[in-house]
Every structure is written in C-alpha cells, then in structure tokens.
Amino acid sequence: VDSRLGVSPKKRMSEILEYCKCYAEDFSPDSESLYMHGATGLGKTHLSLAIANVVAEKGFRVIYDSAQNLLSSLEKEKFSYSNSGEREKEVLECDLLIIDDLGSEFSTQFTTAAVYNIVNTRNNRSKPVIISTNLTDTELEAKYSQRITSRIIGEYVSLLFIGRDIRQLKNK
Numbered sequence: 351v352d353s354r355l356g357v358s359p360k361k362r363m364s365e366i367l368e369y370c371k372c373y374a375e376d377f378s379p380d381s382e383s384l385y386m387h388g389a390t391g392l393g394k395t396h397l398s399l400a401i402a403n404v405v406a407e408k409g410f411r412v413i414y415d416s417a418q419n420l421l422s423s424l425e426k427e428k429f430s431y432s433n434s435g436e437r438e439k440e441v442l443e444c445d446l447l448i449i450d451d452l453g454s455e456f457s458t459q460f461t462t463a464a465v466y467n468i469v470n471t472r473n474n475r476s477k478p479v480i481i482s483t484n485l486t487d488t489e490l491e492a493k494y495s496q497r498i499t500s501r502i503i504g505e506y507v508s509l510l511f512i513g514r515d516i517r518q519l520k521n522k
Contacts, residue, residue, distance in 0.1 A: 359513030363393070366509050370397050374404035379445045379477065385502050386482040387490075388511030394482035398448050401480065410445035417465075418455040424464050442471050446478050453485040453493055462494055469501050481506065 373381065386394040402414040415423075420441070427437045441447060447468070455461055472479050481502060483490060491499040 362510075362512050366511065367397070369509070370401055374401045377401075377405045377408065377410065377446065377478075379410070381446075381478045383473070383478045383506040384480040384509055385506035386480065386509045386511060387485070387487075389515065390484050391515030392511035392513055394511055395450050398450060398480050398482050402446070402448055405446050412446045412448065413441060413444045414448040414450065416450045416454065417452045420449060421455050421461045421464055425458075425460050428460070441468060442475075443477070446480070447472060448480040448482075450482050452481050452483040453490065457493060462498070465494055466498050469498055473501055473505050479506070 370384075373384070384398075386398060388394065399414065402412050406412045413420075423437050424441065427433055427435070449468075452465070469479065485493065487499065487503060490502070
C-alpha cells in the first residue's frame, strides 16, 4: 500500500487505466488536460501512446512527441531563416497535444518560454494537453517556474502513477 494515497499500486494503476480508456473513448477537442506524473517505468509513455492511437483513429489531429524533440523542433523553426511558424501553429492548434517526458530536455530560456506559451495558449483555448513527467511537483517548479507549474497542477487532471518500475520487474 502506498502511504501517500492509502491504496495499493495495483488498485491505483487499474483506476488510472480505466480512466484513460474512458478518456480516449469519449475524447473531444474540449476534453480535459491530463498530468501524468510519477517515477520512471510505471507506464506513463505507454498509456499516453495508447490514448494517442485511439484518439487519432477517431479522426482527431494528434501530435505526440517527447519534450526534447518537440522543443528542439520549435527552437530550430524559431531561429531558421525561413521561419514559417508552421510547427508552432500545429502544436498550438491540434486537437490533442501529448508531451512525453517533460523535464528530460536541456533547459534554456527558450525552452521555458516555449513550454509556458504552449501550456498557457492551449489552456486559454480550452485545448487538451497530456503531459507526462518523472519530475515531482517541486522539481517541475524548480525547472520551469511557478507560472507554468501552477497552470499544470491547477488546470490538469492529476494522475499520479505509483508502484515499481515495470521494465525492471520484466527483466527479473
């Protein structure tokens, strides 16, 4: 039993799985945003990919990328001579944006500003985002800022993943 939640990891994770199945099945462009957080190897990436597949099969425009790749592509676009703004427009306007492993990217003023712009713009337009991270709320705030963390923690449905690293358990 996890002392923070007073529930077994197996029970907690089956509740999250059920929630995410319903989220994917009932998805609409004004669905809520999800904040998947917890230690490494608990299934955040796997579950967000599964949601992406179901939502895309329904004909919605989904962008799924790691924070590192997403922010790198936005930075290249921003500082290229032929800045079309096309990638940024897609990221801000798609039906569902999934940012995997937020916090794993190298931090710069640009990445922090880009994360703020994505989170704030999509919140203001009521467009759903799924963010997965291994960072705690405190680490998230230290890396980005209170402005960003407050929006994520305050506006997104929090799904705290608990348990033991599935990859390590499979290897034993």
